[in-house]
Amino acid sequence: MHDLVIKIVESGPPFLEMIKRLKKHKLAITGLVIITALCFIALFAPLIAPHDPDKLHLAHRLLSPGDGYLMGTDNLGRCLFSRLVFGSRITLLVGFFVVAITSTVGVALGAIAGYRGGIIDEIIMRCVDVLLAFPGIILALVIAGILGPSLFNIMFAMSVIGWTGYARVVRGAVLSVKEREFVEAARSLGASDSRIMFRHILPNVMAPVIVMATLGMAHVILAAAALSFMGLGVQPPDAEWGSMLNAGRLFMRTAPHMTVFPGLAIMITVLAFNFLGDGLRDALDPWLKETG
């Protein structure tokens, strides 16, 4: 995760200005188009997939792309294209879930720490420091290894550490926003804490969170693939891109389509999120300055 330091402007990023800047960033638009297409594919998977993704058709195993199957079949004769289409659901679900949990928890705790300060701040930030001492995948590996690799455990394992980055950034942002005139003004007008938080502070700190979440998606998808490689991924027969890629490893030479397509699917998706994240970072540049 990258730390971001925020330069705050009074009113937060005007949406239209941001879109305008984003449009200049062609790669980000490419990323956005790809991600939208993926969401569409995941949503309408049953309509798009020509075959049942889990149905074994042993006589049709290891067919090359073309022979009646768009992307060929895997070692159990399942349509690779249909599995990729349905796999997008699990891959995106894992990504969205982990990012949603980590960003929500991170933003909430970071905001509380920054806004309240004092002992609460101290406790939360020391937790963050402690958790940050563990490299993410390594702790995830230990957790999934010990608890068993269910979809839930995998998502849990990846969330345990993930929130800390958000908390750090949000806390820093809140600290600098809460001293601003407009917050002071709201407070002197008698606004409640929650109103100040939701109406005045949070909108102003969301820019880095959006960037982090976008880049976080890319990170989680790769981490899930790494866990699959270590035998702790999503369980069969569920199609998940990482586990499909891993299953195709043994056929890398004789049936290369089994690794090339899931591999490309992961690569393109991760690239798309990275492009979008980068573009957003550039587009939000007046509101945030990157330090690393």
Add this chain to the structure above:
Amino acid sequence: MLKRLTILTLCFLMITGVFTGCGNQPAGTPQDEPKEQEVPKELAAVQQVVAGLGRDPGEIYGYGAHPPLTRVLEPLIFQDLELGLIPGLAVQWNASGDGLTWTIQLREGVQFHDGTPFNSDAVIHNLWRISEMSPGRFGPVEKIEALDELKIEVTHSEPFAPFLYSLGWAGSAMISPDAVNEDGTIEEPIGTGPFSRESWTPGEEMVLARNDSYWGGTPKLERVTLKYIPDPTTRMMALEAGEIDMIIDTGGVLPEQVPTLNLHPEIEVLSIPGAVPHYMTLNTREWPFNDQQVRKAVMYAVDPESIIQYALEGYGKVMTTVTPHSEKNWMHGDALYKYNDPDKARELLEQAGWMDSGSGILQKNGQELRVKFLLSSALVGRWPYGTIAEIVQAQLRDVGIGVEIEVVEAGLWRETLKKGEANMSIRPWAGISPQSRLHEWLHSKGENSAAMGIFFNNQQIDQLIETLLMTTDENAAKELAYQIQEIASIEVPIIPIYDEVLINAVRSNIKGYKLHPWFTMNWEEIYVESVQ
């Protein structure tokens, strides 16, 4: 914008092109004429081999050297390629008329690697050490005595028929008494084999050095390096690139890799039926497999033939009884287990009161017929259990049984099975002897019954097995073994899925290697031919 998208697409296409290109192009050049084979070859000047395998050969059995793979340690009795018992460190053995007393004559002139003489004292020390570590390994031992320097006598309180097999088991290897610490642990494996352990770097490699004074003659190889390469694809590619000379061990070469290896004229793929059958276990204590009808339905629903063809690329043999082909003298001649009859399976389930609820999964008393198939991640990494489980899942689904597959880490797997919290599983089982195999799997106190969560409890079979263990007359024993196998196929607590076919691969300048069903390495006979 469009321009950039085009560039982007081109990038992707190029990458895809490179990758698929690499995939389709077989490495090496098969069209090279291997004419030199006719030229008589000579021994290579340097007699060394590097062998790759998928596990650390030092971490198994706690001896710091896996006996069959390293041959640092040897048992008293060896098994030939047909698994017949042949003299090893013991040259002769016989039992008394009542089957209670065994006299064993030891080989003369044998020394441990540290120079300690191999004699009756050393053997007795070892037998007691092993008995303490794993009670019952050698049966109900009453006393062990040295009759002279090279002759011992073992007395049992009751006849113990599988005694000789127990002595031949890899885990019963002889270790120099000086190498054993007081608490029974062993740091340095000091044995009598053709090679001694020169060094071991855990997780990396083990180097074996020639034992010049080996009792079976001086080996040709000077040095053997065993490389632990965990990833099977890397392992195969290391052989292709010539960085290792052979891939050994069970699960060394995976069936899916054979077509790729066959593209190389300089690599020879070896395979033989192994002594490792694989069993699917059913939890007979808990619903729904506490009903024998349901268990039988599972048997009829699965089709080992298709598993062997599609998950093992043909490298396996269908088993029709719990006793594997490697114990062919003990194997029931009839096809006791009957497979691939989904109609029969559906019929049995219907008789047992299971109804189709419309969802495709059968129902009884409002409960859907869904079971949990638990796999160990450690085993999935060495055998294609994941694929097998998916095929079984599809075949059971076809008759209306819903299967949920779960792969967990090995410790959790054992724990869950022991508690009876899974319905089925699968594991390989080598088995010390034909008799003990039946005891381990089918007796209510057999070690796999509880450990694998089978909980099969059948008084008749218990009695037959107990009698079998004490029956020294071969014909009577086989009769009993047949009866036990028949009952097993009727009660179906376990379903034998396949007998493994071992696959190893060597570069063709490595000569003299004979693949053994126990993957025992004949290092003393292997040599390197010079490449011209």
Add this chain to the structure above:
Amino acid sequence: MTHYLLRRFCAMFFILLCVSIITFSLMHFVPGDPAEIIAEKKFGENVTTETVELVRREMGLDRPIFIQYFRWIAGVLQGDFGSSSSTGRPVWNEIMTKLPATAELALTAMLVSLVIAIPVGVISAVKQYSIMDSVSMVGAMLGVSMPNFWLGLLLILVFSVNFGWLPVYGRGEITQLILPALTLGTGIAAVTARLTRSSILEILKQDYIRTARSKGLIETAVINRHALKNALIPVVTVVGLQFGALLEGAVVVEVIFAWPGLGRLLFDAIYARDFPVIQGCVFLIAVMYVIVNLIIDISYAWLDPRIRYEVK
């Protein structure tokens, strides 16, 4: 500065204390009886209850958990992490024999990432919004977007099996280091490239660069002499932050290339349920992580005095 350092060291000790507690308790979250698991590792799958009890007493697992913790931490402070339940060797020795391999791999990978990232970052900054910008950034991002294990296997396939240029696996020769370092390095190059790019963009806006340009210096000279030097200061500092990413990636890369490092040790230990090794590895990695972070923070504070005041 002294006040700042003192504060940071106190914080570090607190963090390490918590890290040690978490690491230690990992073992006690595991389903099943640790004594039985250890006994099974040591004496085989079917141990008797007596053996399990013996192991429990020997290992002190019958004591209250906080006493067990104190015994463990007291050992750790003296460099005694117990002994591996798989090999029986002291965990400390096991880790120390693997550490150089991982350090070697990580440092080379870091070098690889810089070699890729700095030119890419400079080019894309100088030619911002051009095709060169997009192409070089996409190029850098390809590496980070591919699952590590896939990239590694493809590299072996191409460079070792097809061309026979580089060894497939193992450690020892310098050539054996190239492929693993490349796999690991490309995985983090994109982040550094992005940072170099934005850092240079920032600097190019500065007055002195404008002056240099107005003096008529040609572009390359401006970049080389003025911009790059200043832009790289934050880059170099931040490279240290990627230490964690490198360690994470090392697990996969070490398995693929049979590289005998810390990642492999941990991976094998997890599969073997070798708790002393898992605890030792996780704790040591965390300690290294904390120390590296501390060094980075201190160097930041040293470079930029404002930070020191903020902390107060």
